[in-house]
Amino acid sequence: MADAAVAQKGPYPVDVEAGKKYYWCRCGKSASQPFCDGSHKGTEFSPVPYKAETSKTEYFCGCKTTGGQPMCDGSHAKL
Numbered sequence: 001m002a003d004a005a006v007a008q009k010g011p012y013p014v015d016v017e018a019g020k021k022y023y024w025c026r027c028g029k030s031a032s033q034p035f036c037d038g039s040h041k042g043t044e045f046s047p048v049p050y051k052a053e054t055s056k057t058e059y060f061c062g063c064k065t066t067g068g069q070p071m072c073d074g075s076h077a078k079l
Helices: none
Strands: 012-016 021-024 048-051 056-060
Antiparallel strands (some): 021 048
């Protein structure tokens, strides 16, 4: 698989709503970071679905190298 573009070297804090589904951008090219806007079309990438269980602030990966997609695991510290 090709490497994703690094959207930013750090997480995106997002206030998620319980029961709502989100689609995290895996390719790194979306203008709607950290979420998918369809920029991956024609590539091997596809968005990663995430359903919020509770309403809270979540930290979505911005560097696209996390091992815990779609959440930040600190991998950006190694870039």
